[in-house]
Amino acid sequence: MKQSFTLLLLALLSFNVYAQPCGIGAEDIEIMTQRLIGYKQSIKEGVHQDRSGAMTYLPVKIHIIRTTEGTLGIGEEFVLESLAALNDDYIDQEIQFYIDEGFNYIDNTATFQNPSSIAGSTLLRNNKVNGRVNIFIPQTASTGGGGLETGVTLGFFSPTNDWIVMKQSEIRNISSTLTHELGHYLGLLHPHSGWDAVQYDPGIHTPTPTFAPGGRATENQARTGSCRNCETAGDLLCDTPPDYNFGFGWNDCNYNLNTLDPCGDVVDPQEINFMGYFLRCEVDSYTFTPNQKEIMDFVVSQRRQSNTIFANLTPSTVETVVGDIVPVVPLDGATTFNSNSVYFQWERVEGATDYIFEYAPRVPGLSSATRVFLTDGQNDILIEQPFNPGQEYLWRVYPYNQSSTGAGFSEIFSFFPGEATSVAQLEEVDSFEIIPNLVSNQNEVLLNINSTNAIDIDIQLVNISGQTISTNRMILVNGQNNFDLSVAGLSNGVYFVKLQSETGIVTKKLLIQGN
Numbered sequence: 001m002k003q004s005f006t007l008l009l010l011a012l013l014s015f016n017v018y019a020q021p022c023g024i025g026a027e028d029i030e031i032m033t034q035r036l037i038g039y040k041q042s043i044k045e046g047v048h049q050d051r052s053g054a055m056t057y058l059p060v061k062i063h064i065i066r067t068t069e070g071t072l073g074i075g076e077e078f079v080l081e082s083l084a085a086l087n088d089d090y091i092d093q094e095i096q097f098y099i100d101e102g103f104n105y106i107d108n109t110a111t112f113q114n115p116s117s118i119a120g121s122t123l124l125r126n127n128k129v130n131g132r133v134n135i136f137i138p139q140t141a142s143t144g145g146g147g148l149e150t151g152v153t154l155g156f157f158s159p160t161n162d163w164i165v166m167k168q169s170e171i172r173n174i175s176s177t178l179t180h181e182l183g184h185y186l187g188l189l190h191p192h193s194g195w196d197a198v199q200y201d202p203g204i205h206t207p208t209p210t211f212a213p214g215g216r217a218t219e220n221q222a223r224t225g226s227c228r229n230c231e232t233a234g235d236l237l238c239d240t241p242p243d244y245n246f247g248f249g250w251n252d253c254n255y256n257l258n259t260l261d262p263c264g265d266v267v268d269p270q271e272i273n274f275m276g277y278f279l280r281c282e283v284d285s286y287t288f289t290p291n292q293k294e295i296m297d298f299v300v301s302q303r304r305q306s307n308t309i310f311a312n313l314t315p316s317t318v319e320t321v322v323g324d325i326v327p328v329v330p331l332d333g334a335t336t337f338n339s340n341s342v343y344f345q346w347e348r349v350e351g352a353t354d355y356i357f358e359y360a361p362r363v364p365g366l367s368s369a370t371r372v373f374l375t376d377g378q379n380d381i382l383i384e385q386p387f388n389p390g391q392e393y394l395w396r397v398y399p400y401n402q403s404s405t406g407a408g409f410s411e412i413f414s415f416f417p418g419e420a421t422s423v424a425q426l427e428e429v430d431s432f433e434i435i436p437n438l439v440s441n442q443n444e445v446l447l448n449i450n451s452t453n454a455i456d457i458d459i460q461l462v463n464i465s466g467q468t469i470s471t472n473r474m475i476l477v478n479g480q481n482n483f484d485l486s487v488a489g490l491s492n493g494v495y496f497v498k499l500q501s502e503t504g505i506v507t508k509k510l511l512i513q514g515n
C-alpha cells in the first residue's frame with residue numbers, strides 16, 4: 001500500500017512538472033472562469049464602454065527580487081526590452097504598458113527562490129502598489145496555486161492577489177510569456193482550459209472524454225449544429241478553436257495528430273494563440289483573436305472604473321525614443337585629462353528622459369560594470385573615483401522613457417584615463433559647494449568650502465577639454481570659507497572647479513548657460 005501511494009505521488013508530481021508552464025492553480029482557474037462568464041454577460045448587456053480607439057496607457061510596477069545581499073536580480077535592460085516586446089504585442093489593441101516610477105527592489109533570498117511561500121507572499125503583498133499592474137520578477141516562479149515549486153513554471157497570474165510573477169529567465173524580448181500572463185490579467189483563460197493541468201494523452205484519453213479533467217465539458221471543434229459548445233467549454237470563446245493542451249512540449253508550430261473531439265471531429269488548435277502552450281512558433285506570428293481582444297478591452301475599462309488600475313495615471317511622455325548615443329566627452333578611444341575623475345556627456349537622445357549609464361575596466365573575462373540611473377533627461381555624469389591610468393575602460397548608455405523602452409544599449413565606447421595629477425581626495429575639505437551650480441547671466445559664482453584644517457589650495461577653473469582657464473591661490477581657514485570665482489565672459493558649456501592641495505584634489509561640475 002505504501003509503495004503504490006509513493007508511485008501515485010510521483011505520477012502527480014511529474015504531471016505538474018510537465019504540464020504547468022503557466023502555473024495557474026485549479027482554484028484560480030475556477031475564479032477566472034466565473035469572472036469571464038460575468039464579463040461576457042456584461043458585454044452582452046451592452047455595459048461595455050468603448051474606449052473609442054484611443055490609446056490606453058496602463059501603469060506597471062516592476063518589482064525586481066534579488067538575494068538578501070542585493071545580488072542576482074534581473075538586469076534592468078532585460079525588463080525594458082521585455083516591456084517593449086509586450087507593447088508590440090498589444091499595440092493593435094490600443095493598449096500600452098509603461099513603467100510607473102522606476103524599479104522597486106526586494107532583497108530577500110527566500111522570496112527570490114520561492115515567491116509563493118507564505119513569507120514570500122506576505123513580502124509581495126507588502127510591496128504591491130495599488131492601482132498598477134504589479135509584476136514581480138524572482139529567480140523562480142513557483143506555482144500560483146501554492147503547490148509545487150517546480151522550476152518549470154515560467155510565470156503566473158494570481159487572481160486573488162491580483163499580481164503577476166515572472167520567472168527571471170522569461171524576461172526576454174524573444175519570450176511571449178509576459179504577453180500571455182497579461183492576457184490572464186486582462187480576463188483570458190487558456191484555449192485549452194479544462195486541460196490546464198492534465199495534458200491530452202492518446203493512450204489515456206481515447207476516445208476523448210465528454211468532460212475535461214478540469215471538470216467542465218470538453219470543447220468540440222464544431223461551430224454550428226448540435227456539437228457546438230464553444231460558449232460554455234474551453235476558454236468560453238468561439239473564435240479560439242479547441243485545444244486539449246497539445247502545445248506544451250510540441251516541438252513545432254503544426255499540431256497534426258488528428259485527435260478527435262467527443263463528437264468525432266478532428267481538433268485543429270490555433271497554435272499561434274498567445275494564450276496557448278505552443279512555444280515553438282515564429283515569435284512575430286502569435287496573436288489574440290477578436291473575441292479575446294473584446295474581453296481584454298472590456299476588462300481594461302472595468303479595471304479603470306473599479307480602480308484596480310488608476311485611470312488618472314499617465315506616462316510623463318509617450319514620445320518614442322529614437323537615435324543613437326553620440327559621445328561628446330570622452331570621445332571614443334580618447335584619453336581623458338586626468339584619472340581622478342571622468343566626466344561623461346553624450347548628445348541628448350530624442351524622447352529619452354532616463355538613461356542607464358554603465359562603465360567598466362576592459363579586463364579579460366567577465367568584469368562587473370558600475371551602473372548609474374539618470375533621470376529627468378540628464379545626459380551627463382561626473383564619476384569621481386580614481387581610474388587606473390593606462391587601463392582601457394568601456395562605457396555604454398541605454399536611453400528610454402516610461403513608455404518607450406526598446407532602444408537598447410548603445411554601442412560600447414572606450415577611453416583611457418590620463419595621468420593622475422593627484423590621486424588622493426582632498427581630505428581636509430569636508431564639503432564644497434558652487435552657488436549657483438547652473439549659471440546664467442552672472443559674472444561670478446560663490447565657492448562655499450568647509451575645511452577641517454588651515455591649508456593652502458589652488459582653485460582651478462577647467463574647461464571640458466581639460467584646459468585651465470584660471471588659477472587662484474587661497475588659504476583656507478578651519479571652518480567655513482567663501483570665495484568669489486569669476487566666470488565672466490565664459491561661453492556656454494560644462495566646466496570644472498578643482499580644489500587642489502599638495503595632498504589631494506576635489507572636483508565639482510559647473511554648468512554655464514545663457515551667460
Ligand SMILES: [Zn+2]
Nearest residue numbers: 022180184190
Ligand atoms: Zn497561462
